[in-house]
Amino acid sequence: MGGRADGDVERLRRLLGGEQLAWLVDRARRRLAQGQPLTGVVTLPKASHEQRRAAERLLGRRAGRGYSLSVPLDEVDRILRASGVAPEGLAAAVVLLTGPIVDEAAVAAAxxxxxxxxxxxxxxxxxxxxxxxxxxxxxxxxxxxxxxxxxxxxxxxxxxxxxxxxxxxxxxxxxxxxxxxxxxxxxxxxxxxxxxxxxxxxxxxxxxxxxxxxxxxxxxxxxxxxxxxxxLDELSSTVLCLGLPGGAATPTGRMLAAAHEAAEPCVLTLRQVTGRGGERADLGVGAGLVFVCENPIVLASAADELGRDTPPLVCAGGQPSAAVLGLLELLADQGASFAYHGDFDWGGLRIAGGLRERVDWRPWRYDAEAYLAALATVTGGPLTGRPVDAAWDPALRPALERHGIRVDEELVLPVLLADLAAGYPEPEADVPAD
Structure with a gap:
């Protein structure tokens, strides 16, 4: 039995395994790997004389004329079965000659x-x-x-x-x-x-x-x-503030008190805001109003012009850092309320909206009415970027879109400083709920 099998393999190699029919075996193998049936005709463009003679010996007839060579796979399968060289047909012959075939379609699906x-x-x-x-x-x-x-x-x-x-x-x-x-x-x-x-x-x-x-x-x-x-760490995240009275009970409170006495801005790290061992800094604001601005120029100008008369003021510094958020949340926990002003542009509205998700605040000249009032007195730049809603004033986005002009916070400094000097808006002022 073993000798007969070896003989069949040798016959198969002589009939189909030669170099001149390697292209035919390769085409059949690719079809099997792609899950396609071994039916129809395969064609070799620009076939050599030797390749044509090998196909004719396999088929037992002329293989056509011209440069290309076409071989019907169904006929090859029939010949292999009928001759006994490959009783299971062309697919089994290809595996015997070239080894196991991986189903590429199944692999791709998996x-x-x-x-x-x-x-x-x-x-x-x-x-x-x-x-x-x-x-x-x-x-x-x-x-x-x-x-x-x-x-x-x-x-x-x-x-x-x-x-x-x-x-x-x-x-x-x-x-x-x-x-x-x-x-x-x-x-x-x-x-x-x-x-x-x-x-x-x-x-x-x-x-x-x-x-x-x-x-x-x-x-x-x-x-x-x-x-x-x-x-990223407790020291690289900082917050700039001015006018927080502080207190004597904690190191952070004493730092704030010293800065307040000197009428100087104070920079706190996140470590100083959050304290150590659960210690909460005494900020000295209590239930008072805290003004929040977007840009440091507002805080620096307040220190220069108002000094110790500056009410509690915190700078968000653009996109609020963890230290900014930590300080505002600590102030809120201690009873403080907030009034916020930022740039009248899409980035400013986006920052304000994100901050509002963390702490509640009332607009500090930061609504459609204030925007239109600013346009009447200052010259802003072109408004660019992706529009965003203003949940605290639904009329603000349409106003910005209609005029297409941004108003940076620096342009309305005189008005903001006057508000700080007067303590506007008053803490008891109410803002309608969204």
Missing amino acids: QAAAWAAARAPLYALTERRPELSGWLAWLDGTGMLRRLAGDPDTAARLVEQLAAVLDALPSGGLALGRLAATGAGDAHALDDGRPLATLALAAVRVLAGAEPTGDASAAGRRAAWAAVGVH
């Missing part, structure tokens, strides 16, 4: 299913967090997950960590390393350049109201994380 399973938690995440749908569309559109992970198993682990990190945001002032350790089991998983950091930072920008790709500088990354309450 890979697609594995990638879909790896991505599935992200779709569940966006169902819980619809604000991340734009980020997920960017992720799928760029193929970033596949590029960073390389294979479905790695992607599945990365997605699991990513979902854990994003589910923890926004936070109340969490260190980046602690977020990484909690979400990914690796305190450095969110370090710049790591795959998880790349994916998470894009989502963080979207949560902050920006595009998935943004300012890639160290300051830009720090600002993006700060917008969702995450700080």
